[in-house]
Amino acid sequence: MKFVRGLYSNWGLKIASVLFAAVMWFLVTNINDPVSTERFNNISVTFRNTSIITDAGEVYEVLDNSDVISSVSIRAPRSVLENFSKDNIVAIADFSKMTDDSTIPIEITITKDSGKIDSVVPSSTEVALSIENLATSTLALGATTSGTVSDGYIVSSVSTDQNQVRISGPQSVIDRVEKASVDVDVTGFTSNIGTDVSIKLYDEDGNVINDSAISMNITAVRVNVTILAVKTVPINYHTTGEPADGFMLSGEITSTPETVVIAGKSSVLSEVSSITVTDPLDVTGLTSDLQTTVNIANYLPSGISLGDADFNGICTVVVDIIPQSSRSITIDASSVTYDNVPENYKIVLGNGAEDTNFTVDIVGLEETINAVSASDLNATIDLSQLTTQLSEGESLESGTYTVTVSFTPPEGVEIDGTVRVTITATAPETKETTDDN
Numbered sequence: 283m284k285f286v287r288g289l290y291s292n293w294g295l296k297i298a299s300v301l302f303a304a305v306m307w308f309l310v311t312n313i314n315d316p317v318s319t320e321r322f323n324n325i326s327v328t329f330r331n332t333s334i335i336t337d338a339g340e341v342y343e344v345l346d347n348s349d350v351i352s353s354v355s356i357r358a359p360r361s362v363l364e365n366f367s368k369d370n371i372v373a374i375a376d377f378s379k380m381t382d383d384s385t386i387p388i389e390i391t392i393t394k395d396s397g398k399i400d401s402v403v404p405s406s407t408e409v410a411l412s413i414e415n416l417a418t419s420t421l422a423l424g425a426t427t428s429g430t431v432s433d434g435y436i437v438s439s440v441s442t443d444q445n446q447v448r449i450s451g452p453q454s455v456i457d458r459v460e461k462a463s464v465d466v467d468v469t470g471f472t473s474n475i476g477t478d479v480s481i482k483l484y485d486e487d488g489n490v491i492n493d494s495a496i497s498m499n500i501t502a503v504r505v506n507v508t509i510l511a512v513k514t515v516p517i518n519y520h521t522t523g524e525p526a527d528g529f530m531l532s533g534e535i536t537s538t539p540e541t542v543v544i545a546g547k548s549s550v551l552s553e554v555s556s557i558t559v560t561d562p563l564d565v566t567g568l569t570s571d572l573q574t575t576v577n578i579a580n581y582l583p584s585g586i587s588l589g590d591a592d593f594n595g596i597c598t599v600v601v602d603i604i605p606q607s608s609r610s611i612t613i614d615a616s617s618v619t620y621d622n623v624p625e626n627y628k629i630v631l632g633n634g635a636e637d638t639n640f641t642v643d644i645v646g647l648e649e650t651i652n653a654v655s656a657s658d659l660n661a662t663i664d665l666s667q668l669t670t671q672l673s674e675g676e677s678l679e680s681g682t683y684t685v686t687v688s689f690t691p692p693e694g695v696e697i698d699g700t701v702r703v704t705i706t707a708t709a710p711e712t713k714e715t716t717d718d719n
Contacts, residue, residue: 315359315360315361316359316360317357317358317359317360317400318357318358318359318360318363319355319356319357320355320356320358320363320366321353321354321355321356322353322354322355322356322367322368322371323352323353323368324350324351324352324353324368325350325351325353325354325368325371325373325404326349326350326351326373327348327349327350327351327373327374327375327388327409328372328373328374328375329349329374329375329377329409330374330375330376330377330378331376331377331378332377334377334378334380335377335413336416339415339416340413340414340415340416341413341414341415341416341451341452341495342411342412342413342414343411343412343413343414343452343495344409344410344411345410345411345412346410348406348408348409348410349375349409351373351388351404351405351406352405352406353404353405354368354371354373354390354402354403354404354405355401355402355403355404356371356392356399356401356402357399357400357401357402357403358395358398358399358400359398362395362398362399365394365395366394366395370392370393370394371390371391371392371393371402372390372391372392372393373388373389373390373404374388374389374390374391375387375388375389375408375409376389380411384410384411384412384413385408385409385410385411386408386409386411387407387408388404388406388407388408388409390402390404412452414452414453414454415452415453416450416451416452416453417450417451417452417453417455417456417457418448418449418450418456419448419449419450419456419459420446420447420448420449421446421447421448421449421459421461421462422445422446422461422462423442423444423445423446423447423462423463423464423481423503424461424462424463424464425440425441425442425463425464425465425466425505426440426463426464426465426466427440427465427466427467427468427507428465428466428467428468428469429467429468429469429470430468430469430470431468431469431470431471431472431509432470432471432472434511434512434513435471435472435509435510435511435512436509436510436512436545436589436591437468437507437508437509438508438509438510438545438587439507439508440466440505440506440507440508441505441506442464442503442504442505442506443503443504443505443506444500444503447462447481447498447499447500448498448499449462449483449496449497449498449499450496450497451493451495451496451497452495455491455493455495455496456496458485458491459483459484459485459491459496460484460485460486461483461484462481462482462483462484463481463482463484464479464480464481464482464502464503464505465479465482466479466505466507468507468509471507471509472509473509474506474507474508474509475505475506475507475509476504476505476506476507477504477505478502478503478504478505479502479503479504479505480501480502481498481500481501481502481503483496510545510546510547510587510589511545511546511547511548511551512543512544512545512551512589513543513544513551513554513589514541514542514543514544515541515542515544515554515555515556515557516540516541516556516557517537517539517540517541517542517556517557517558517559517578517597518556518557518558518559519535519537519559519563519576519599519601520559520562520563521535521562521563521564521565521601522562522563522564522565522566523564523565523566523567524565524566524567525565525566525567525568525569525603526567526568526569528569528605528606529568529569529603529604529605529606530603530604530605530606530645530646530647530696531565531601531602531603532602532603532604532647533602533647533694534601534602535563535599535600535601535602536599536600536602537597537598537599537600538597538598538599539593539597542557542578542588542590542593542597543588543589543590543593544557544582544586544587544588544589545586545587545588545589546585546586546587547585550583550585550586551586553583554583554586557578557581557582558581559576559578559581560581563599563601565601565603568603569603570603571600571601571602571603572599572600572601572603573598573599573600573601574598574599575596575597575598575599576596576597576599577595577596577597578595578596578597579595580595604647606645606646607645607646607647607648607651608643608644608645608651608698609643609644609645609651609652609654610641610642610643610644611641611642611643611644611654611655611656611659612639612640612641612656613639613640613641613642613656613659613661613687614638614639614656615630615631615632615638615639617656617657617659617661618631618661618662618663618687619660619661619662619663620662620663620664620665621662621663621664621665621666622664622665622666622669623665624665624669624677624678624709625710626709626710627665627678627707627708627709627710628707628708629663629665629705629706629707629708630705630706630708631703631704631705631706632703632704632705632706633682633704633706634682634706634708640687640701640703642659642661642687642689642697642698642701643697643698643699644659644691644695644696644697644698645695645696645697645698646694646695646696647694650692650694650695651695654691654692654695658691658692658695659689659690659691659695659697660689660690660691661687661688661689662687662688662689662690663685663686663687663688663703663705664688665678665685665707667685667686668683668685668707677709678707678709679707679709680707680708680709681706681707682704682705682706682707683704683705683706683707684702684703684704684705685702685703685704685705686700686701686702687701687702687703689701
């Protein structure tokens, strides 16, 4: 009984002893292992059940980098914090818990000594999303070059092994994409290029779009650039037919342009000195200039192409047609040559009574015919036009004959009409006549 009475006596002293012991334990604990707070930065949030969005034909975009918690403050004893790292903090956003305003609460789990941690305070508690319909677009794939090839060379063509690219992503992002293209730097090159080039997307202002929300079925293509040597050569034309009576060609053909830049392999290009338009320009019956166009590309030799990207191959051609000028020239006997004269025959112009002359009309450019003299026309009378009419053994009799005169005028001069004149032929005396005398 004394023991029992002793157990229930002095309650105040006993309670004070217990409180004192608790205080002493708290003081000893905090002095030996004090509680403190440590901040861990840039904790990435892991997503779960994202198929809820994608299965609905939609895509999401994280707003304001809310998928990264800038800091998480951990309050715990020093002994816990000494062996604690950011890897022990797991942040999860479960898409199945998304709210109507497209935010997802972040659940934080501590994977080490979670029972010894006093508090976990994150700087943010939710992930904010932008959700849109998934859009897909197929774009023609363009190809360009930049830089400048070496002097004497041009970029002839640029081609890719694929000509389309398919892109997908949020509707608002896809709507910004205007074109897809690749570019090859050709600076200093003199031969063909084959290389793999990354595809770039551009908006309507030509700015590159770099958006991780866009996916492409291909991100690079093979690009082939053909580089050719170039040279400048003249263009040759020719005509067919004759202008109307009273008109003539001045001899001048004007072409715009007069020369053309051609391209090809150096070995082929070295063999070409000009481009000839093989189809003649028909001036038949014209009384004024012939004006026409010619596609010079149709007359390029094999292995040769046009070398100026700004020239479409169309040349404007003018054939100059002018009225003829005429002039009369007097041909005297001394300016006439006789061909195929029978042996010992004497031939004189006219009826033989006295020296005579004849007039010939010439036509051509005024400045050309004004410079022509009688001797320049090379008047010739061929006696074969008389002798070929004789029977075998028959000789040309002495007498007066009418014959045709032929001419060899200078270039650009023509004889107007046929010129016929009178000549006198005197046969040689026979032997019998000589004996009678």
